[in-house]
Amino acid sequence: MATIYNAIYRSNNREEIIDIFAINPKNYSEKYRNKLFCSEPNCFAKLCYVVMPGNSKRSYLRKWRNSPHNENCFHYTEEVKNGVRKHSSRTKTVMASEEQISRSLKRALELELMSEEEREKRREEDRRKRENGIRRNSGNNSSEQLSMELVTNPEELAAASDETKGSRLLTRNIDALKNGDVGKTRTVIGSFLELEHTKERMIVRVVRNSSFLDIKFEEAFFVAAPEYSDIFHLIERFAKENKQTIILATGEVRRSEDKNEFSVSVFDKAGLSVHGKRLVDLAREYSLGHFNF
Ligand SMILES: [Zn+2]
Structure with a gap:
């Protein structure tokens, strides 16, 4: 999966781009938790910060389990390629x-x-x-898509070639x-x-x-x-x-x-x-x- 280097921090109608290196376990739990989103256009995936114990440089951002990237999002494509979702x-x-x-x-x-x-x-x-x-699709098996x-x-x-709608x-x-x-x-x-x-x-x-x-x-x-x-x-x-x-x-x-x-x-x-x-x-x-x- 492609690394996510930054996130949009949304709070009180304000938006700010936060670099991953500016996040640490302390400010994440006090400030950013629940308020970080994918920074790609038209994508609203909620992101969480995954702490790698003992090596903060390897800590990373990933989407929440129930908050997928938009299918047009760069990170969504990567997921498809790596077979995580499909x-x-x-x-x-x-x-x-x-x-x-x-x-x-x-x-x-x-x-x-x-x-x-x-x-x-x-x-x-x-x-x-x-x-x-x-x-609407929640009842479907996503692997069938x-x-x-x-x-x-x-x-x-x-x-x-086939017609592709959607x-x-x-x-x-x-x-x-x-x-x-x-x-x-x-x-x-x-x-x-x-x-x-x-x-x-x-x-x-x-x-x-x-x-x-x-x-x-x-x-x-x-x-x-x-x-x-x-x-x-x-x-x-x-x-x-x-x-x-x-x-x-x-x-x-x-x-x-x-x-x-x-x-x-x-x-x-x-x-x-x-x-x-x-x-x-x-x-x-x-x-x-x-x-x-
Ligand atoms: Zn995204």
């Missing part, structure tokens, strides 16, 4: 549909544009939904990507920085909180959508004309060794959103404007 052989790899990708991009942008207050409300709703779901991993890279598709693509701000995301399909969010457009490759470079990331458009992308190869420059135009250009992309996370950064490879033409718009929609809007309709 057997790993029951994880099935399926191709994300265009609709699933579009939904993921839309939801990610919504969250991005929300005020902190709205975001908190959304978190509360998600928590309630999740709790209802747990109650089949876990799904959505991918966009055609080469990753080992098994025959599975959702995980969203990460580009400054929140972790090594555990490498090789996985994620929806990432950043602000447009520049376009690198050569004969060989198309890269949209994004930034967030001084983290940088290249979104690379693979051959498969242009095979499926040849009309896109001539309209990428519209992103630059949009960025020039607007104060903020949020770029969202769904693709496979990779590690770019030469730059010591993560990168994302996009295969599906639905996997790019320029501030909520598909590139083709942007092209249509600009051409309509051009003809002064």
Whole structure:
């Protein structure tokens, strides 16, 4: 299981990120007990501090028995992989549909544009939904559940594809990507920085909180959508004309060794959103404007 390095301490409507090394048996029992939660987005797993006698450095945080991580939480995936909750052989790899990708991009942008207050409300709703779901499923044997991993890279598709309802693509701000995301399909969010457009490759470079990331458009992308190869420059135009250009992309996370950064490879033409718009929609809007309709 991946180590949990920090937790959200919630007390009197206040939230604070607490590093695991700041916790000790004394302040845990006096202050933090019952008030520590998973710090991943949209996850409300309650955490407890497990003391390793004689070696405080090996003490660790884990979820309470009856407080699972959100199924979209990074730590939940790890549990699935290690077969703690479900057997790993029951994880099935399926191709994300265009609709699933579009939904993921839309939801990610919504969250991005929300005020902190709205975001908190959304978190509360998600928590309630999740709790209802747990109650509904409480009679089932959890080992019977089949876990799904959505991918966009055609080469990753080992098994025959089926419809997957209920599975959702995980969203990460580009400054929140972790090594555990490498090789996985994620929806990432950043602000447009520049376009690198050569004969060989198309890269949209994004930034967030001084983290940088290249979104690379693979051959498969242009095979499926040849009309896109001539309209990428519209992103630059949009960025020039607007104060903020949020770029969202769904693709496979990779590690770019030469730059010591993560990168994302996009295969599906639905996997790019320029501030909520598909590139083709942007092209249509600009051409309509051009003809002064
Ligand atoms: Zn969690």
